[in-house]
Amino acid sequence: MASIKDVAAEAGVSVATVSRVLNDHPSVSADARTRVLTAVEALGYRPNAVARSLRTDQTHALGLVISDVLNPYFTELARSVEEEARALGYSVIIGNADERPDLQDHHVRTLLDRRIDGLLVSPTDGGSPLMLEAARAGTPMVFVDRWIPGVDVPVIRTDGRAAVRDLVAHLHGLGHRRLAIIAGPAATTTGQERVGAFREALRAYGIELPDSYIGQGDFQAESGRRVTEEFLRLPEPPEVVFAADNLMTLGALDAIRARGMRVPHDIALAAFDDVPWFVHTDPPITAIAQPTGELGRAAVRALVDRIEGRPSTSVTLPARLVVRRSCGEPSQSRRSTP
Template sequence: MARIKDVAAHAGVSVATVSRVLNDNPSVTEETRNRVYAAMTALNYRPNAVARSLRTEATRTLGLIIGDILNPFFTELARAVEDEARLAGYTVIIGNADERADEQDHYVRTLLERRVDGLLICPTAEVTSLIEEVARAGRPLVFLDRTLPGIEVPSVRVESAAAIGELIGHLKALGHRRIAFISGPATLSTGRERTEAFRAAMAAHGLAVPPEYLEAGDFREGSGRAGAARLLDLPEPPEVIFTGDNLMTLGALGEIRARGLRIPRDVALASFDDVPWFVHVDPAITAIAQPTAELGRAAVRMILNRVEGRPAESAALPAQLVVRTSCGETPYGGGPAAARGAGAGDPGQGDERSRS
């Protein structure tokens, strides 16, 4: 396949001159331009997407930087972004920041060098100078799922307070009073928002939150397990462990199982962020479901508005409580007392789902 230097040699010009022709640079004479085009035709040379973008100022590509590709939330989010972008005629290039600011900045630089038309970023906790620079420059940029203080760019995120309030009301109605929370990191907007919503909901329902009932996690499995272990070792352990995301739920579940405890008879479990396998756990896990696919689709619509020069306003999509059986519910009604009379594997602890 012919390369740009082959075209330059065939036309008897420099590579820089060929590049100027591809850029429609007015400094190139008509005679030279014709020679370059003739060489391109003779060699069947086709400019790559980056070269074409230098003329059209568009690559029909979007960059997406996610927090952790191993987290099912981000996997589903990326799929939705890809699907929506493809419908609009765009290709998505994905980078996994692994929750590290240096990795995030590496992908930002790489994607800008590839001349993506817009950037969708699930930002890490740190406000880096590069992100500030990109935002100040007015490049098409949208924050997805998370926000950064002091950075004024459009964002699409999930509003979690109402669903968390609904969960706490549901747990109180079942008779639970000692409810602990394993949060995400306070350095992330989602970690702060969920912790604040939990505290507010507990206060609204007249329930105390002892300091030892708040564990700080990092949205990964290991911190969920470690947080659950500390809570279960308390002199008065909680009746319910509420975890701030699906991976920490997995860790907490592992710790509960390792101790031989039964859910919900010995301790109830609830999760922020629903995943498909929660319905296959016995008992099925009560969770707050995020509108992940719509989050991704809305983000693509927002970034395309920016790319095409239209206004783009931030949006918050509501989460929804999905009631299952891990907090003491049974298909036959009754509160924790009824549920605690039946083991996790007993008949009647199936996969019945309801919305509350």
């Protein structure tokens, strides 16, 4: 592999001149610049990104810490982040927190040590002193999907409350009255928000949400299975299980089928976080869809604005209800609520 010294020898200039050309320094003559760039092309030289970052104090790398890489929602989010970052001239280093606050902070600390230019995080809980410290130190940071109250950084998120109201109205219209929820972790903002929105939407129809119809999950499949089994053992099981994310929906579906029950004939099932495979289940699952790709792209733009000294603000996007057939809908139903 060619070195900077090889380029200097090929171009007939000093190493310092090559360095100035590669860093767009204005003091280099047009002739020297042409010779250096010709030598770079001829030798296939690629500057060392780490060494350049030490000179420019920029790595053109972003850190992304997501809550669970196995969750299709976060997989899609990471893909959109990487695509938008690449389009803006940045690379992305990804850390998977696996819904563990300790692992989240490990990745954040590692990324900061690697001198990333900015950090995107979907927090696993609401109380990380490390991220509060990083924000106060001026680290360019943006929260995506979830956030930590009291940390003053832009938040790029979905507001699902209207879509939850649409879902409850839809379920009420189908005749369902006993509705239960598999909630996400109470330490996360999304876990809190979705339960609150569900309870509020039920009250609009005079329906209370008893404690026995709130199951505590962790946004992973096993918790969805466990909570659904608890619901099904109740003296009066719910008519509908609403899982607050896609993996818990999968666990709920497993528990229902393990009992020899059928969706929606024996119990209805709905989900927050639509994913492509929901259309392939039997029956296809009614779900609340988030604009995941748009969230990821908006988060990158907000972070790059902060890195490059431009104003950056929070963005809230709406979710929408996608009606299929897992709640007892007519078989021809394919309606989406805009």
